[in-house]
Amino acid sequence: MRAVQYVEVGKAPVVNDVPVPEPGPGQILLKVTAAGVCHSDIAVMSWPADRFPYRLPLTLGHEGAGTVAAVGDGVTAVSAGESVLVYGPWGCGVCRACARGMENYCERAEALGIFPPGLGAPGALADYVLIDDQRHLVPIGDLDPVQTVPLTDAGLTPYHAIKRAQRHLYPGATAVVIGVGGLGHVAVQLLRAMTGATVVALDVRQESLDLALKVGAHHALPSDGDAPGAVRDLTGGEGADAVFDFVGAQPTVDLAGKAAAKDASVTIVGIGGGALPVGFGALPYGTTVSTTYWGGRSELIELIDLARQGAVGVHVERYGLEQGPEVYERMHAGRIQGRAVAVP
Ligand code: NAD
Numbered sequence: 001m002r003a004v005q006y007v008e009v010g011k012a013p014v015v016n017d018v019p020v021p022e023p024g025p026g027q028i029l030l031k032v033t034a035a036g037v038c039h040s041d042i043a044v045m046s047w048p049a050d051r052f053p054y055r056l057p058l059t060l061g062h063e064g065a066g067t068v069a070a071v072g073d074g075v076t077a078v079s080a081g082e083s084v085l086v087y088g089p090w091g092c093g094v095c096r097a098c099a100r101g102m103e104n105y106c107e108r109a110e111a112l113g114i115f116p117p118g119l120g121a122p123g124a125l126a127d128y129v130l131i132d133d134q135r136h137l138v139p140i141g142d143l144d145p146v147q148t149v150p151l152t153d154a155g156l157t158p159y160h161a162i163k164r165a166q167r168h169l170y171p172g173a174t175a176v177v178i179g180v181g182g183l184g185h186v187a188v189q190l191l192r193a194m195t196g197a198t199v200v201a202l203d204v205r206q207e208s209l210d211l212a213l214k215v216g217a218h219h220a221l222p223s224d225g226d227a228p229g230a231v232r233d234l235t236g237g238e239g240a241d242a243v244f245d246f247v248g249a250q251p252t253v254d255l256a257g258k259a260a261a262k263d264a265s266v267t268i269v270g271i272g273g274g275a276l277p278v279g280f281g282a283l284p285y286g287t288t289v290s291t292t293y294w295g296g297r298s299e300l301i302e303l304i305d306l307a308r309q310g311a312v313g314v315h316v317e318r319y320g321l322e323q324g325p326e327v328y329e330r331m332h333a334g335r336i337q338g339r340a341v342a343v344p
């Protein structure tokens with residue numbers, strides 16, 4: 001089968017021919033119907049060899065959808081031909097975090113050598129992908145896998161971040177979304193669907209600002225040194241009640257801190273390497289700063305239900321599997337709008 005693989009640190013990914021895996025006890029083999037491409041892979045592929053945490057070659061793709069092709073002994077919850085999404089942040093399944101469905105915060109995954117598909121385990125940018133456990137599958141019935149697959153990360157990650165910040169998102173509040181790409185353009189829609197907040201989108205690309213307005217942002221403004229002042233102007237001088245940074249670089253985390261109101265929440269989701277100093281007086285009084293990682297299993301189920309109601313629609317750019325390497329080039333160059341999805 002074909003697989004888009006990162007083979008050597010510092011080299012561009014390539015399409016390789018690899019054996020189709022066979023499901024062992026408890027495992028499920030999916031025939032991939034769609035795989036989304038996330039900017040985090042660009043970060044992964046920039047890590048140096050001496051600190052690279054995964055075995056190579058690594059089949060990329062941590063947003064996966066497929067139909068059940070074969071099941072191992074003991075798999076009873078899904079059957080052949082069923083259309084499913086893959087919950088990616090695999091945990092141990094038994095620790096306290098996993099018991100709550102928050103496998104993204106599993107206490108033991110690293111120690112046990114459990115990695116998400118595409119981020120350590122073989123990923124979904126391939127003709128087939130092996131899933132470790134049936135609890136990591138969510139049936140989607142007749143939903144279109146190409147439109148739905150980005151919900152597994154580009155949707156789930158902002159959904160989780162927004163739920164954590166709900167206390168700040170009362171009707172009439174102001175939410176700022178920095179970076180309106182794969183994650184950010186879903187975040188805008190989720191904020192509109194889940195809260196009564198006014199949504200201000202910030203980006204450095206005009207196409208992303210256009211997309212923000214199209215998917216429901218009330219305001220879309222350049223992400224630059226004037227942005228904190230612009231946010232204050234829109235909020236009677238107070239600042240935003242919740243800021244979500246989907247870039248996470250130094251200029252954007254600085255912006256996030258400056259755009260926040262008193263008692264606001266700042267969530268840094270992007271992994272751009274920026275850091276925000278938290279100390280008395282460094283930020284408006286009462287402001288909470290947190291990072292988040294992916295989302296919970298029950299949250300993905302909730303999000304799919306929300307999508308079924310038509311509350312979120314991902315802007316998808318469709319590619320063939322063979323174009324995987326080209327998609328990463330385009331993403332690196334800032335030439336993807338919304339989410340790129342590869343279809344084998
Ligand atoms: P993307 O490439 O689809 O979108 C990035 C967007 O940010 C683009 O619209 C780009 O124009 C914009 N941007 C770039 N620099 C900017 C700046 N200085 N100010 C404002 N906007 C700017 O990326 P994505 O796949 O949506 O991922 C977004 C970030 O989230 C990445 O850093 C990714 O690694 C990270 N991520 C984190 C998690 C998590 O669990 N924490 C999960 C998925 C992705």
Ligand code: ZN
Nearest residue numbers: 038039040153
């Ligand atoms: Zn991702």
Ligand code: ZN
Nearest residue numbers: 092095098106
């Ligand atoms: Zn666990």
